[in-house]
Amino acid sequence: MKVQIEDKEFSCFLEYEQIKKRTRLLGIQLNVDYEKRVPVFIGVLNGSFLFMADLMKEVHIPAEISFIKVSSYHGQDTTSGTVKSVIGLDIDLKGRDVVIVEDIVDTGITLSYLVDVLKEKEAASIAICTLLLKPQSLQRELEEIAYVGFEIPNEFVVGYGLDYKGLGRNLRDIYRFVSAPSET
Ligand code: XMP
Numbered sequence: 001m002k003v004q005i006e007d008k009e010f011s012c013f014l015e016y017e018q019i020k021k022r023t024r025l026l027g028i029q030l031n032v033d034y035e036k037r038v039p040v041f042i043g044v045l046n047g048s049f050l051f052m053a054d055l056m057k058e059v060h061i062p063a064e065i066s067f068i069k070v071s072s073y074h075g076q077d078t079t080s081g082t083v084k085s086v087i088g089l090d091i092d093l094k095g096r097d098v099v100i101v102e103d104i105v106d107t108g109i110t111l112s113y114l115v116d117v118l119k120e121k122e123a124a125s126i127a128i129c130t131l132l133l134k135p136q137s138l139q140r141e142l143e144e145i146a147y148v149g150f151e152i153p154n155e156f157v158v159g160y161g162l163d164y165k166g167l168g169r170n171l172r173d174i175y176r177f178v179s180a181p182s183e184t
């Protein structure tokens with residue numbers, strides 16, 4: 001199936017059923033790894049909102065859930081390369097086991113900044129759980145990436161929380177950029 005968002009055409013890449021299946025497995029892994037701890041899951045808005053919701057339904061251990069917003073990306077199809085700020089980090093993370101929940105790790109610039117900020121807060125441990133990872137695009141070493149839903153090629157994707165020019169976050173499946181539609 002194809003969708004058009006603004007000037008671009010996207011074709012289906014990952015169906016929601018596949019995402020759900022993979023998310024269930026990530027949940028099982030988290031339940032085992034954090035069994036004796038009470039982790040804080042921190043979703044990075046806006047992109048992670050759907051993944052976070054589905055993932056948390058698979059986590060059955062006591063856990064805290066929170067969200068932050070990082071401003072770095074301006075709704076276009078390229079990252080700006082700079083991270084401006086972290087908004088809403090309102091819990092005391094000292095001594096806590098933190099799991100950052102992300103929609104996608106592309107260059108890794110956003111997350112490496114975020115990890116540095118969380119380290120300053122003296123978290124006991126920091127792990128990253130990302131639905132998508134573009135290994136060919138990574139520019140930062142991120143040893144904290146412990147949970148990955150899918151490794152994907154270096155292509156722009158949209159849907160299931162991910163946007164193009166602010167649109168498409170509500171799509172149930174994930175789509176990848178095909179081409180600009182023809183003029184005719
Ligand atoms: P990096 O890892 O490059 O990624 O700092 C920062 C943020 O960029 C967004 N991003 C995307 N958003 N489709 C999107 O809709 C993509 O293919 C894509 N690649 C990166 C995303 O918000 C990520 O957190």
Ligand code: MG
Pocket residue numbers: 044045046047048102103104
């Ligand atoms: Mg994001």
